[in-house]
Amino acid sequence: MRILFVALSKETKTGARYTEEIIRQALSERHEVEFLYPNLRGDARLTSLLYLSCFGYLPLLKRGLYDLVFTSDNFVFADVVYVQPPAGQDAVLTWDEMLFTKSSKGHFRLLPALANSPLKTLISAHAQFITNSNYSREVVRRNFGKDAFVIYPPVPTHLYQSLESNRENLIVTISGLNPRKNLGLIAEVGIKIPEAKFILLGYYHKVHVHILEHIQARFRTSGLGTNFVYVPSCPAKVKAKILSRAKVYFHPTPFEPFGISIAEGMAAGCIPVTHDSGGPCEFVPGEWRYRSVEDAIAKIRYALETWNIRRATEFRSLALRFEEGRFRNEILDFVEEKFSRSCRMAGKLKPKDALAFSGGES
Known part of the structure; x- marks a missing residue:
């Protein structure tokens, strides 16, 4: 399976990025994975904000080249989104909140505001969500109006x-x-x-x-x-x-x-x-x-x-119970089941072939 993995950063500095790295490793063990990151150059803040405001749509343009698009950034178009909300009772899943912060002023706030609404609608209609807890599952319901599958994150x-x-x-x-x-x-x-x-x-x-x-x-x-x-x-x-x-x-x-x-x-x-x-x-x-x-x-x-x-x-x-191996297996099981199901719906894969894809009967 060809997978496009989309992320906003390659650096592992937080728990969320650590989880993202484990997902990348797990998917790469069994599948052909290509990565898509923002390519920011220079120090022009307005240019960077404009680019990042449009970046979430880029996977949509590349979708036809891959079997699956996966991200853990919930303001990026994808087939599967592993949602890791920010802390706080008032957490919202938008570009404005998570990428540009509430402290942005003037036109710096206008860019993500313009980008967020249609992208959020697109993601809500298309993506399947995984969350890192039942609490986060409720955050997804509140923000996107959709249910999510819970896979607790990895712990080292x-x-x-x-x-x-x-x-x-x-x-x-x-x-x-x-x-x-x-x-x-x-x-x-x-x-x-x-x-x-x-x-x-x-x-x-x-x-x-x-x-x-x-x-x-x-x-x-x-x-x-x-x-x-x-x-x-x-x-x-x-x-x-x-x-x-x-x-x-x-x-x-x-x-x-x-x-x-x-x-x-x-x-x-x-x-x-x-x-x-x-x-x-x-x-x-x-x-x-x-x-x-x-x-x-x-x-x-x-x-x-x-x-x-x-x-x-x-x-x-x-x-x-949160060890890394468990997380890798659960992510792979979810992704491969989704791929098999999508292929069956599209008439590309018969049920017995889907069984073979998942490793055969137990």
Whole structure:
């Protein structure tokens, strides 16, 4: 099968892009896959915005050359869309929100607004949706008026083959600097737990450096400047080593669609303390989900006091169901079933041939 894989970036900086990379690898194992990315040159912002506003339509022009078009960017024309919404209760799946941000002004907002409406209608009518959680499934229903098939995202559980029993009073958060991630809560909670250290790991966004500066300032003015450490864009092995020293993984973001980093913290043996909303409700036990700042502080303190290797092993077991191999198989099964079904409907493939395509009878 010839597949066109469309994406807005080749760089793996976030959980969403990590998932995208695993999808690309899985599809390439069995099929001929070609990739389509924006080709941006120069620093002209208006030119770049104009190009990106039109990029979502480009796969439609190339559709006849491929058996299937796949994307994980939900503002791109495709046959199959793996939807990974932004965090936040008010999440909407549009170019304006996800690509150009709400801070865009004037004509910079007009371009995506003009591009979004017809593209959204086109995608709604044509695409089949996969989502990374049941919560995200509802986001798709709200935005596109269509149902979706849930395939939980991959988690790099292979980085944690064994659990460290000697742990520090260390709380880890993994997140890029992003206004939607509510990272200021790290400081609000951290200054109330002086007996513990907090580490923030994640991609450094220069445009949002004020978020980091705010957190650092809150710790410093409370006399706890050494209790907070920021580690930007660290390698996977460094991340795994830090998580394996920690007792708690703290996620300050409400209405997270899934939370790959939460599940990764669990795989490392950390107790997850997450907001009681969004996708994490589907795999984080209720006793560790908070609803207020005071609740978060209490749960983190309790986690620090009660962490033990038995509890760490239980959380690791919960996370292992999201391992990468499971995700690869489920994505391939979905794509190949869709291709077989499409061929049968078009009269190109008989039922027995479709059975052979999927690997024969079990």
